[in-house]
Amino acid sequence: MTHPFLDLAPLSAARFASIEDRVARLLGTEQDVVIMQGEALLPLESAIRGTAGPGTTALNVITGPYGQTFGDWLRDCGATVVDLAVPYHTAVTAEQVREAFAAHPEIDFVSLVHAEAATGNTNPVGEIGEVARERGALFYLDAVASVGAEPVLPDAWGVDLCVIGAQKAMGGPAGVSAVSVSERAWARMAANPRAPRRSYLSLLDWKERWTDAGRRALPHAPAQLEMLALEACLERIESVGAEAVMARHRSAAAATRAGVRALGGGLEPYVHDDREAAPVATTLRTPPHITASELVARALETDPSLPLAAGGGALAKEMVRVNHYGPAATRETVDACLTALSSALTALGTGTDLRSALEAGATVWP
């Protein structure tokens, strides 16, 4: 008997290339797409180390914890970093980015996270891309949490390095990820003496040994199971349509926000403005007398499989995350989360109106 995971024929170069092409189609991009054999932090770090160095001045937009990490990598590469941190209850605006360029005209690199699952906000990438283009800066984007939940269009938005992972809204595996690389970004890497070469972090190695070599022979053994899972996940998105997958996430976020507003009990959407709220996940602010991690622990007592979590670090006091992405972007899951949060608030002595919450949420679904 052959085992479905173990006794597999090797993944061919042609199949690997076809999976890259499918990712390119999903992103509507003509740029080179490199699928990297690791979790999304691999291309995120590779892209920064490949393009940033002591001559770089980077505008690092911080709208959550990933922006912090990218700033640390940029500094480690020797870049001068201008941090633009915005409160987690909002998104950054193109105007703020424009002001940063006015104050630091030497900026030649912009680092941005599209949507942050950890803080629940989403940023206006197209408008910021316009500013980056006007100023000739290289534009680096973490679209791991947005892809599949909302449009991600690197070519239309002028993104030079667009990193995605399949484990959030795409409902796919976590062990492989991808980056689209513009001609400008390749040129920066080629000109960067510090860009990793002969290294697992090297995008230039992939360009030289794989992309430019006609994608005929893989440089090393691929993560076969994850590649097959990525292919299956892309096929599933194509079969139902990317727009339908995104619509499911938009509805899940809207239903969670409407439901929580009607629920009462002091719980409210953490991100104030609906337009700045990410479709991938909804964050909630707990009332002052209730600790978010305690509320989540209570809510999970009834059903530990619900996609509820407290915020990371200091946010564990005041932020609840409803991770309604991938298979959890459904009415059933959102209703179950509202119900569990209502029970937990009641157990902690705060009254809620669950019926209104479920009714408010229901109006949102098609």
Ligand SMILES: *Cc1c(COP(=O)(O)O)cnc(C)c1O
């Ligand atoms: C989830 C996520 C990643 C990937 O990191 P993991 O914590 O390993 O899943 C990267 N960037 C953003 C913005 C994310 O939300």
